[in-house]
Amino acid sequence: KAGVTQTPRYLIKTRGQQVTLSCSPISGHRSVSWYQQTPGQGLQFLFEYFSETQRNKGNFPGRFSGRQFSNSRSEMNVSTLELGDSALYLCASSLEAGGSEQFFGPGTRLTVL
Amino acid sequence: AQSVTQPDIHITVSEGASLELRCNYSYGATPYLFWYVQSPGQGLQLLLKYFSGDTLVQGIKGFEAEFKRSQSSFNLRKPSVHWSDAAEYFCAVGPSGGYNKLIFGAGTRLAVHP
Numbered sequence: 001k002a003g004v005t006q007t008p009r010y011l012i013k014t015r016g017q018q019v020t021l022s023c024s025p026i027s028g029h030r031s032v033s034w035y036q037q038t039p040g041q042g043l044q045f046l047f048e049y050f051s052e053t054q055r056n057k058g059n060f061p062g063r064f065s066g067r068q069f070s071n072s073r074s075e076m077n078v079s080t081l082e083l084g085d086s087a088l089y090l091c092a093s094s095l096e097a098g099g100s101e102q103f104f105g106p107g108t109r110l111t112v113l
Numbered sequence: 114a115q116s117v118t119q120p121d122i123h124i125t126v127s128e129g130a131s132l133e134l135r136c137n138y139s140y141g142a143t144p145y146l147f148w149y150v151q152s153p154g155q156g157l158q159l160l161l162k163y164f165s166g167d168t169l170v171q172g173i174k175g176f177e178a179e180f181k182r183s184q185s186s187f188n189l190r191k192p193s194v195h196w197s198d199a200a201e202y203f204c205a206v207g208p209s210g211g212y213n214k215l216i217f218g219a220g221t222r223l224a225v226h227p
Contacts, residue, residue: 004156031213033213033214033215035215042217042218042219042220043203043205043215043217043220044217045214045215045216048212048213048214055212055213056212056213056214058214090156090157092157092213092215094213097212097213098208098212098213100213101147101159101162102159102213102215103159104149104156104157104158104159105156106155106156107155107156
């Protein structure tokens with residue numbers, strides 16, 4: 001069974017632009033969560049989607065948004081990019097919502113210049 | 114507030130030596146506990162998890178961890194380290210129901226000397 005896939009793997013943007021990252025969960029998994037990883041703040045939870053609904057959101061500004069499609073694929077969007085948004089963005093999928101084991105993708109490395 | 118503390122930022126061990134990585138958590142309810150490993154440029158791989166039951170859990174790659182409720186700890190151990198174990202290790206806690214939000218520790222970077 002294929003693992004979690006994330007596209008693109010690397011991205012370079014300039015301040016003020018917006019970006020969309022994509023995540024395809026493991027087949028059969030219905031929950032997708034997103035995390036941001038930076039050297040300064042470590043791994044921080046962004047949001048969780050299940051059945052196309054955002055169930056939980058971390059402490060991030062409204063510039064960070066996401067959605068989930070009927071096939072469980074998910075996208076996250078960051079608008080008006082700032083230098084501090086440079087990070088590794090990790091997607092995790094799990095079979096169900098709520099306390100279940102999460103499997104992580106390889107991440108998308110975003111660099112904001 | 115919910116938090117995870119990994120007291121050791123860097124650890125260096127010799128190949129073949131035993132390893133223990135420490136993890137302490139602060140959580141209002143009984144949490145789910147996880148250890149993940151991350152190699153450079155890679156995502157996170159789950160080593161093991163504790164949901165309930167036996168407090169000593171076995172994971173992949175010869176790792177084990179012990180849940181000690183009285184000490185709020187979930188330390189990771191391996192009896193004999195291999196050079197390929199060099200990576201960054203993250204302890205995480207999650208709710209025992211409801212949401213999939215994980216709270217991670219800052220990580221421990223493991224170096225292995227030949």
